[in-house]
Amino acid sequence: MSFDLKGTLKPLTALKQFGQKPHTLTNVPFIPREAADRYRGLHYNNLDECIGCGNCSTICQNQAIDMIPVDGIEGKNGDSGLRPRVDHGRCCWCGLCVDVCPTGSLSLTKDYVYVSEDANSFLWTPGVDNPEGDERVSFFSTKETSLNDLGRIPMPELEGMERIKSFAEVVLGYNEEQARAEASRCISCGLCTEACPEHMHIPEYINAIAGGNDEDAVRIIYDNNPLPEMCGKVCTRRCEDICAIAHRGDPIAIRWLKRYATETVENADLLKEIINPEIKEPNGFKVGIIGAGPSGLTAAYYLALKGFDCTIYEANSKAGGMTMYGIPRYRFPEDSLDKQIEYIQKIGVRIHFNTKVGKDISFGEIYHNYDAVFMGVGFPKPWTLGIEGEELHGSIQAVNFLYEINNGKKVDIGNKVIVIGGGNVAIDAARVSARLGADVTILYRRRVQDMPADWEEIEGAEAEGIHIISQAIPIQFHGDEKGHITTVEYLKAEMVPDEHGGRPKPIAIEGSNTVIEVTAVLGAIGQQGDYSFLEEEFDEKVKIERGRIVVNEKQETTLNKLFAGGDSANRIADAISAIADGYRAVKGIEELLMKGK
Amino acid sequence: MREKATTLYIGPQHPGITGNMMVRLKVEGDTIVKAATEVGYLHRSFEKLIEKRNWLQSFTLLCRFCVPEPDPVEESYARAVEMIEGREVPERAKYIRVLVLELARIGSYLLWYGGQSGSLGLYTVGQWSVGDRNYILDLFEALTGARVYHMYIWPGGVRRDFPKGFEKKVIDTMDYLEKRLDDYDDLMFDNAIFKKRTKGVGIIDKEKAVEWGVVGPPLRGCGIRSDIRIDDPYEIYDKLDFIVPVEEGGDIWTRALVRRQEIRQSIRIIRQVIDNIPGGEYYNKVPNPQKWALPKGDAYARTEAVRGEVGMYLSSDGSINPRRAHFKGAAYVHAITLLEHLLVGENLADVAAIMNSLGTCPPEIER
Structure with missing residues (x-):
């Protein structure tokens, strides 16, 4: 074989690399290399934002995350009180935990060096053990990158102005496809179970619905609630208030899903067959x-x-x-x-x-x-406002009004109705009055956001053309000579922060008197008990x-x-x-x- | 006089082997008379584990199928899922995916530069190429948040959009690399030692190659133009202008030449991607991963990796986990069927060079 001169000399050109800038950083390890802005390094958890839902722990396929109690963090409604602890010896820094975190509290930082001779020390709680990680956050989730399904499947409803033509049910209910899709949004954290007064097995029945097992869902629901269809329609759903997904999106429609499951069963015989209770x-x-x-x-x-x-x-x-x-x-x-x-x-x-x-x-x-x-x-007994003119004809208690209407009776309210109160009864009375053809206004002492009524009910009322006058305190009803109510006089109120940290109080503004003409007023400021049926011997023993x-x-x-x-x-x-x-x-x-x- | 045969073991720990695998050699003097590949050191049961995970969780396993080039596996899995579900992928995501795949190809070839030359004693190449590969890894770090295990391409698109100024960074790196490749030519391809040690060594028979299912550079080094990017274009490869280099000969040298040219083609592709990438969404979000069920069905998505065609077969029974996942890798044929055959009659000193030229990847064989 001939001598390859070119092949012998060419490699020597590598000598020109002398004096070139080296690839390596010369000051490492004294000054660690700064990681990229999106680097997936050691975890950091914002403890205040975290709700301990455990979704990070569920998604982690390395089982590197467990949920533990942390000193100084108490469980409360919507917060399990637990915080994720990460085994940094198992973590593979995929960042799925970050992308599924419903609050966005969990993130990864630019820190990637952790050295210890103690293997157990790799198990630590982000945010607790590295509070300084806050400033080093690099890989985090936003609403756009979140893997949670933030948008609720819209509930089919009657149109706002169509509704007030009749007493037809406004909410039409999910169909199967919608229910499955909505149920699939749930991350099964179970915070709702804690928030539910009855501790219903919410993640379990939602899981059944998502998996297409409606009958299982019904059985799970009946485990501790024999009136699910009712709850499915009118529950105050504290569960949805604290839903983990609600931190960035719409809460899971837990109530509507319960309704869907129970409505799939056509009659009581079938219900008995499905539940097959052990009596x-x-x-x-x-x-x-x-x-x-x-x-x-x-x-x-x-x-x-x-x-x-x-x-x-x-x-x-x-x-x-x-x-x-x-x-x-x-x-x-x-x-x-x-x-x-x-x-x-x-x-x-x-x-x-x-x-x-x-x-x-x-x-x-x-x-x-x-x-x-x-x-x-x-x-059963409504509270009265205790103001002048309440005895006038046309001043009606909302619960009595609703009772009469539900019993199919007619109540004459005329065409201009004021409802006083901000709870569900007030909204109900207002929306019923609208269906009877009246122009309805709600007077409420505090702000709209303070109303104890369900937000969906408030939105529903507004969609039906009902006006809400907030920060209005009624002081007197005026009537005509026949004793029929004609006007309501109220004072405007300003919200004054409570010294004891409670919710702000409405204080009437002197001289802000306003008068509205009415044909009827419906009072809905609450009800009280009636224990008159208790005979004397019992009355004194039952403590009230x-x-x-x-x-x-x-x-x-x-x-x-x-x-x-x-x-x-x-x-x-x-x-x-x-x-x-x-x-x-x-x-x-x-x-x-x-x-x- | 016939010498007595000796049994030698290369691996499972050996710098010439790209992972944990062993080749048992029977040698007579310096000549190999029999070779048997033995695997079993890296089995992690990935395919079975994927069955136990939901459709999204598996992606931490996928990138570990083949460490030097994790992205084609991620891409084929993601695309198989999308095929079963009929999920649309935004155009921008497709461009980004191709960018990632080609960057991975370059990174992987640079690593191969080091391995191939190192197996012949040319250690300087490896020091350079691993250094240059780090600039690719820097790009990955900026884009995906991780240098080696990107976990970036997933069903529906990609995980994050370009960070600020990323396009320029990519182009700068490409400009640098393009210049650098000439240095590699001087040091490696024009090197008398390299030429002497590779030409006519480890010759693959063209017909056998087709028969056995050899793919990628080993096949193209036999003069057969075969590349999934052109034969069965995926993502946006049909919109790109590039060629698939082919060399006649079937030895280590031609395989090296194929790879050498492919790096330049990849750079060409990357420039086109950066020039033409459309705006818009980068991710068609999948539903809540915990409850995300795919419809019944199955799909096979194939991708061109540096080792050749790889593919992911997925089968769904309509639940939240795959019923079956099967990965078709290139390395199995290359490192077992082909290697055992090629080594016979070769010199003991060429074992590592032949193995490197085939693009064997033990973690991919076993999974």
């Missing part, structure tokens, strides 16, 4: 229940499953209590409860309708005839504080074997809390009666 042999104990509202029905259902003989006494002709008689038909059609009540009766609960305790039957008779008594009598019956954690009152729940016993006063009361009472009653058995 225990009769144990010989009889429980009397006063009021077929949510709490009473819940107690009756679960007691019946446990073999108790349950009888409910209900003053009205239909079960459901305030949900049936206080919530307008466009939100809660009359047949909404039929299937559930029929099913509850099918498993052996007796309901005596049109039987008012204190009139048709005495409390004493029930108390003496049953081994235990549960009382869920609600808050600030209008509510005092109960212990098992819903037991101060009177032996009497239990109570619902609005008359709990301050939250909504349907799901009432159901929770009923459920707790079941345990209380079981413990009381089955002692030693």
